[in-house]
Amino acid sequence: MPSDLFGFIWLMGRRHQALIAGLSLVLFAIGAAPLELQRRIVNEATQRASYGSLLFLVSLYLAVAVVEGAIKFTLNLYRSWVGERGTLWLRARVLHQAETPPSESMLEGVELSIVLAEAEPVGGFVGTSISEPLLQVGILVTVCSYLIYLQPLMMLAVAATFAPQIAFVPMMQAAINRRVEAKVAIMRDVSEGMVHAIEGGQGEDPQTSRIGAIFSANMGICRYKYAMNFLMNLMAQLGYVGIFVLGGYYVVTGKTEIGTVVAFVSGLAKIVDPWGAIVDWYRDLRVTQVKYRLIRDAAKFDGGGNHEIRNISAF
Structure with missing residues (x-):
């Protein structure tokens, strides 16, 4: 098993990542077309x-929307x-490792937790690991370049509302990561305790305190997550305020067309969505790195089991 998350991503298929990246390039290349239309x-x-x-422009807009939607469907x-x-690879690998002597290398409860709960978010991240930031950054660059071409000062006002997020997002995400790591450790203890309870080796009291600790960890994650979302939404609304103030002034004084203001309103939505997706991807990356490290450390993977790897990779 690779030592880090991105090594695992490459193991799952460089060719697939390249094809997904190609679809992402096509998608963000046409990102500014709906705004211009x-x-x-x-x-x-x-x-x-x-x-x-x-009618011709409306038909062209509809055609672009259909093509864009079809590409998104294929990409997703x-x-x-x-x-x-x-x-699939992670679950099969964990089960294979647990069945390989000495079986004591992984506790039964930890194995249960990894197979049923921890493998899915880590494996699921593989599909979006490369294409998601490529797609969203590409959309941001395309749309922002188009808006700068239309009206640089209005774009500067919009960009200023996103600057504070560069500071508070990483700090709040670090706090979330600490709680995720604690939650995973507690959930493994719960799984192990359930196995021991079935075998008649543990009472119910420790489990009660553990599920209470999971509740506290989840609420801590929610507080930081939704506080981050609140601040990001507030920044987006300030961007709309800037567009209305400057755009309204330019339209009233005859310095721009009403269509430019409409394009900026739609363009800001096209900026907010990919920016939020980038933040979500960053959040998933940091959390998945923590989970992958915990899976690898718990399983104590060695160099064995190559036959199992080949079988799953060929799926």
Whole structure:
């Protein structure tokens, strides 16, 4: 088993990661097209252009939306398949290791916890590990470049609302990671305690305190997670305020068209979504790194079991 998370990701298939990355490149390459079409449709309508040209632009917008949706569907399905392969490999590898003498290398309760609960989020991350940041950063660069081309000062006002997130997101995520690590350790103790209870070796009192500790850890994670979401949403709303203030001024003074303001409103939504996805990916990356390390340390993987690896990789 590779020593770090990204080694495991590469083990699950470089070719699949390359194909997923290719789909991501195609998807973010057309990211600015709907914004430009929206701007032109609004300007055509407000400037009383021919109805035929307006219908052509609307049809083109619909075609782009269909193509974009089809690519997203293919990308999400492919990433899910790759992620499920990673989960399958982890579960099979843990079971194979537990069956290999000496079986005491992994406690029964820990094995149960890994196979049923811990393997799925780690394996699932494989599908999005490379393509998600590539796709979302690509969308951000494409949309921001287009908005800068339209109106640099309005884009500067929008960008200023996202700057504080660079500071508070990593700090809050570090606090979440500590609670995730504690939660995983407690859940393993619960699984081990359940095995011992079946064998008649442990009472119920320790388990009661453990599930209470899991509750406390989960609530700590929720507090930080939703506080982070609140601050990020607040920053996004400040971005809309900046667009309305500056955009309204430019429209009133005749320095820009109403279609530009509409494009910025839609563009901010296209910035907020990928930015939030990048933060979610970063959050998943840090948490998954913790979980992968705990799985590897608990299982004490050695160099054996190569036959099992080949069988699962060929799936």
